[in-house]
Structure formats: structure tokens, C-alpha cells
Amino acid sequence: MGCLPSSMAPLQLEEQEIEYPSPNIDSIVEQTNKFFAAENLKVRRSRTMSLGGYHAIIELIVDINAETCKGEDSASQRQLVARVDFPFQALCTDKAIAVPWKLASEVATMQYVKERTAIPIPRIYFYDEDADGKVGGAWMLMEYVNGDDLQYHWQTMSRAQKQSICCSIADYWNQLLSLRFDAIGSLHFDDSGEIKVGPLSMMCSLSTTAYDYPSRDKCGPFATTREWIMAEANGDFRYKTRIYMARGSKAEGEDRQENRRLFIRDTVSWLSELPLLHEPDTYPTTLCPSDFGMHNVMVSRRDPTEIVAVIDWEGTQTVPIWNIHRPSFFGVAECEEQVELDAMLWEKVGSLNATWSESMASGRYLRNAAMRASLSDWDPASYTLEMS
Numbered sequence: 001m002g003c004l005p006s007s008m009a010p011l012q013l014e015e016q017e018i019e020y021p022s023p024n025i026d027s028i029v030e031q032t033n034k035f036f037a038a039e040n041l042k043v044r045r046s047r048t049m050s051l052g053g054y055h056a057i058i059e060l061i062v063d064i065n066a067e068t069c070k071g072e073d074s075a076s077q078r079q080l081v082a083r084v085d086f087p088f089q090a091l092c093t094d095k096a097i098a099v100p101w102k103l104a105s106e107v108a109t110m111q112y113v114k115e116r117t118a119i120p121i122p123r124i125y126f127y128d129e130d131a132d133g134k135v136g137g138a139w140m141l142m143e144y145v146n147g148d149d150l151q152y153h154w155q156t157m158s159r160a161q162k163q164s165i166c167c168s169i170a171d172y173w174n175q176l177l178s179l180r181f182d183a184i185g186s187l188h189f190d191d192s193g194e195i196k197v198g199p200l201s202m203m204c205s206l207s208t209t210a211y212d213y214p215s216r217d218k219c220g221p222f223a224t225t226r227e228w229i230m231a232e233a234n235g236d237f238r239y240k241t242r243i244y245m246a247r248g249s250k251a252e253g254e255d256r257q258e259n260r261r262l263f264i265r266d267t268v269s270w271l272s273e274l275p276l277l278h279e280p281d282t283y284p285t286t287l288c289p290s291d292f293g294m295h296n297v298m299v300s301r302r303d304p305t306e307i308v309a310v311i312d313w314e315g316t317q318t319v320p321i322w323n324i325h326r327p328s329f330f331g332v333a334e335c336e337e338q339v340e341l342d343a344m345l346w347e348k349v350g351s352l353n354a355t356w357s358e359s360m361a362s363g364r365y366l367r368n369a370a371m372r373a374s375l376s377d378w379d380p381a382s383y384t385l386e387m388s
Helices: 025-035 102-116 150-154 159-177 225-233 250-272 336-352 354-362 364-374
Strands: 041-051 057-066 077-085 124-128 139-143 186-189 195-198 210-212 285-288 297-299 307-310 317-320
Touching: 025 041, 025 077, 025 124, 025 139, 102 124, 102 139, 102 186, 102 195, 150 297, 159 285, 159 297, 159 307, 159 336, 186 317, 225 250, 225 364, 250 364, 336 354, 354 364
Parallel strands: none
Antiparallel strands: 041 057, 057 077, 077 139, 124 139, 186 195, 285 317, 297 307
16 A cells, blocks of 8 residues: 555544444353252353354353352362354354354264263253343353363474374374264254254354355255265255355346356256265264364363363264365464374374275265265366266
8 A cells, every 4th residue: 555645634534343242141140050059059250251253152251159158269169161152143244154053063062972982072061042042142051171272382392292192183083983873964962862963063154145054954964975965966055145246247147146056957967877876875974073173172281292172063064984084183284294294193093993094095986976066056167076
């Protein structure tokens, strides 16, 4: 930006106070007090810890102390977290949209993993879908994790310490990949309180063109790989988006929308005739977290190689094992060291889990078919997938 001419006064912008969505903390405190009433525990104070800008999730620290205790002795207090979901609130200029069952599925997933693996998961005391709207969003009350984000320590850790962490993560992946399910979808509580595979859950949509979430009844669960891939190709469990034209006519935008519809039609037709999708399913269905990265790993403040919790299980799905294709622990690897550690991590997973390792090679055509389905509204000329 160039300098202003000396004769031009700088533009004065009126300051505006931005109001962010906030849960009803009084209602959270009231419900927490009721939950712990039998233990004679009472919320002493609360504070907002953080506000997730895109996911619109509010975190609260709640200190609980015996009603009869008048002091501030930390030994007499219990520290908890109330995590509140605001899936339809606009923050700044971006709009975060989520499926309404996202948090409920995350709670079921955390309980399932906690009960069936050795992965450290925070204890969840209760979940409330906020049917009466008093809080402002579905929320859960869980234990406070006394630790640091792994990213906080990473730069000061030795190579040996980083390798130790990656070996632990490989072991966690092996435990997840060893779980078995009878359908493709996400975990939910049924009416009896049992955890079953239900409709797919997914992460929030961060697209500014998204305006609605997919219909729950089109999100599964799916009994076969073919059903799942065809539903993906049809766009059944995608967020609904609009096409906006920064320049050009309305007709041009309508043409793009029509092209997208034709791409979907052609992809569905092509996949429906693919012999591979008419064969019996021979691969197991297992559990795949959508965001199992270093930013969701909490470690001890005294020893950063000691993992104390793995958090944020939203969007976790049960999928064919061949579809879990070495997701990076670092997101986008920023240096050669991270590339090497990622490779070491997944080599370790392969040595621990032969079924997953074998599926990486034998399931690649199915994986490519699933990728083609996920890109069904794209022009096929814009990408290449090996199918035979």
C-alpha cells in the first residue's frame, strides 16, 4: 500500500465492538451443582478459558469445592471443563456449520475408546444436548487435563524424545485399527445407552459458501462399502454450498452449477459399473479419528514424552481399514525431520498391525474409488487416479 498524499487526511474508521457468542454460564453452573449435589460439592467459581474461532467451541474451567469448605485450598477443589458447542454461530467473517449430532457422537466415541483401549481419554461426567436452549449449545462436562499441548514442548525436545512420542502414537493407532465394527458411520448412544454405529459425524464446514448440513437420514450407517461410496458420490453427506460469482453474469454461475451436477451424474454412473464395487467386502471396518494430530496430544509438564490425554475426537468415523492412508501426525510436515518422523511412525504402525499394512497395497484401488467419489463434483480431467 502506497503512502497517502500529504494533503489527504488519513481515513478514520469508527471503532466497533465485536460481540462473540457466549454460553449461559449461570445455567452450566446450575446444572453442574445439581449433578454433584449428592457429593455435597458446589461450583465456587468459573471462567472462560478459550473461544474456538472456527469450530465455535467454548471451554470453561469450573472449580468445584465442598460446600462446607470456606478456604481456597486447592486440595479441597476439583477442576473440571465444560465444553460447549456453538455449531451455527458466525465468528468474525467466517461461518462455521456443523451437523447437530457432532458433539453427541464425540462423547460416545470418547467413552468407547476409553473403555476399549489404553489411550488416555479425559473422563466425561455428563453430556447435555441443551434441548431447552438454556445454555445455548450442546455441552459436556469433563475432567480437566493437567498437561500441556505437545506443540508447546516440541521445539525443545531431543530427537530421542520425539521418537519416543511417535512410538506411543503408533501404539495408539494400532489399538484403534484393531477395533472392529459392523457398519460404516460414526458412534452414537442408542435409546438404551449402548454405543452403536449410527450416522456419519464430521468436522465443521469452514467454507463461507456452506449454508446447511446434510440430512441425517442420508448419512448412514452403511452396511457395505458400495453403499457408502455411492452415497459419497451423490454428495449425500456433504455440506450444502452455493456458487458465488465475484464477476460475471448470473447465467455463468448457473452454468457452473449445472456442470457440477453433470460431473456428479457421470461419476455416479461410472462408479455404479465399476466391478470392484460389486465384489463382497473382505476388509474390516475400524475406527478413524479425523484430527489425530500433535495439537490434540496433551503431555506432562515434567516429562513431555509422557502423554496424559488425547483430546478432540469430533468427526471420528468407522471406515474400511484401507481408507486410513497414513494421516500425518504433523498436519503439513514443515521440515525434513517431521517427514522422517511421520515415516517412522507409520512404519511402526505397519509392524504392529499386519491387517492395516496389507490393506495399504491391496486396497489402493478401493481407496482411489473412494477418492473419486469424494471429488464427484470436480471435472475428472483435473485429476488422475489409477483404477486398474
